[in-house]
Amino acid sequence: MTATSPGIPAELTVDVVERLRGRTAAAFGPLRADLEALVRIPSVSNADFDQAHVQASAEAVADLLRGAGIHDVQVLSVTGADGRQGAPAVVARRPGPAGAPTVLLYAHHDVQPPGEAAHWDTDPFEPVERDGRLFGRGAADDKAGVVAHLGALRVLGEDLGVGVTVFVEGEEEVGSPTFVDFLHTHRDLLAADVIVVADSSNWKVGVPGLTTSLRGLVDCTVEVAVLDHAVHSGMFGGPVLDAPTLLARLIATLHDENGDVAVAGLVTASDPSVDYDEADLRADTSLLEGARFAGTGPLTARMWTRPAIAVIGLDAPRVATASNTITPRASAKLSVRIAPGQDPAEAMVAVRAHLVARAPFGAQVTVTDGELGKPFQAPTDSEAMQAARWAFAQAWGTDPVDIGVGGSIPFIADLLEVFPQAAILVTGVEDPDSRAHGANESVHLGELEKVVLAETLLLARLGNRTS
Known part of the structure; x- marks a missing residue:
């Protein structure tokens, strides 16, 4: 809602809430069937996979939105500044009554690669249901988000009192490379007072969450070189350390003895107001018996409001093909999550300076910059946030928790840059056991029905103006 909006939307009456609850329950069976149909489309946006499936997924989403009573539906793409052709996105628009706010509903229809089949x-x-959960790639991330928007539109039907634009992206899982170009090209189509991003998580099953902070992302590749070519490990081992050992020593400097990040220049934000139960986190992360959590302070702070560094890839000789030589070069890909309030470019400078200054035994260290993603911090008391808190409490029967997310959704900062007056609500369809991006991804069907109801109530309240 902009600063000039006419007032906080009035709460709906008990009768209206119960009527919409009943409509949601009646609509959920067909919505589940639609989700299953979407999951069957392998819309992996990674270029190594058949992109015809991404196009088919976009067309399927467009057809569902037309069936929900939206007549202005387009499948669009743009060419990025680097000449890359963007993936197909769906933009569907339905105007609201005069003076009503416009709400942009965001989700994405592309999915991660499935990974090793043996792990599923x-x-x-x-799609397969087990114990109240629907399993399948994209069942949670983020085709459930598409269904949440679809469900709210179906339930409200002609009672929709706001203008709605549905924006379903097709390249989120590969970093949204043409997202900013898309926003600028179609700015008039996407302009809104409130933006609802259905691509986050809830606190746990039975307790909803509103995401108020997201960490940003910096990644890079660091290479350590010590020899011009490999030499015999028996003849020269001792005075010459191999590159993988030197790389390991360098990586070890990124954390102190407690496991806290030790890179000067990376900032921390305030601790969250809630904390994670250690036993729950051990279960949710599958931490092995005897392994300890790293770092100090609240677990939620370590995950949401402090920097984190992970090695996500290594280039070194494979064990199966290794020879008895001293390896001349080795490299690692680092993923650095930065706290809300941190500038990504400054974080990259800090990481590079740390690595170069700590070259072990004088080895050559080369750092190649990668992706930069901005963090996000939402105001917690906006009119839209108040309406969302009410809607979530009605849907779940308990107040929502303000949560942070350790992962990054850089496009949210892009949305704010292009639409600075819009209020952004980051909502969730996942829970801690959804395993998004991993094997056996799933969505809790009971929670998904509550998500649909919460969005329905939110849209209904945003259209229920006090003046």
Whole structure:
């Protein structure tokens, strides 16, 4: 809601809430079937996969939105500044009554690669229900988000009192490379007073969450070189350390003895008001018996409001093909999550300076910059946030928790740059056991129905103006 909006939307009456609750329950069976149909489309946006499936997924989403009573539906793409053709996105628009706010509903229809088939209990692209959860790639991230928007539109039907634009992206899982170009090209189509991003998580099953902070992202590749070419490990081992050992020593400097990040120049934000139960976190992360958590302070702070550094890839000789030589070069890909309030470019400078200054035994250290993603911090008392808190409390029967997310959604900062007056609400369809991006991804069906109801109530309240 902008600063000139006419007042906080009035709460709906008990009768209206219960009527919408009943409509949501009646609509959920067909919505589940639509989610299953979307999961069956292997819309992996990674370029190594068949992109015809991404196009088919976009067309399927467009057809669903037309069936929900939206007549202005387009499948669009743009060419990025680097000449890259963007993936197909769906933009559907339905104007509201005169003077009503416009709400942009965001989700994405592309999915991560399935990974090793042996790690899945069932076919990743054949949805299967077990113990109240629907399993399949994209069942949670983020085709459930698409269904949440679809469900709210179906439930409200002609009672929709706001203007709505649905924006379903097709390249989120590869970093949204043409997202900013898309926003600028179609700015008039996407302009809104409130933006609802259905691509986050809830606190846990039974307790909703509103995401108020997201860490940003900096990644890079660091290479350590010590020899011009490999030499015999028996003849020269001792005075010459191999590159993987030197790389390991360098990586070890990124954390102190407690496991806290030790890179000067990386900032921390305030501690969250809630904390994670250690036993729950051990279960949710599958931490092995005997392994300890790293770092100090609240667990939620370590995950949401402090920097974190992970090695996500290594280039070194494979064990199966290793020879008895001293390896001349080795490299690692680092993923650095930065706290809300940190500038990504400054964080990259700090990481590079740390690595170069600590070259072990004088080895050559080369740092190659990668992706930069901005963090996000939402105001917690906006009119839209108040309406969302009410809607979530009605849907779940308990107040929502303000949560942070350790992962990054850099496009949210892009949305704010292009639409600075819009209020952004980051909502969730996942829970701690959804395993998004991993094998056996799933969505809790009971929670998804509550998500649909909460969005329905939110849109209904935003259209229920006090003046």
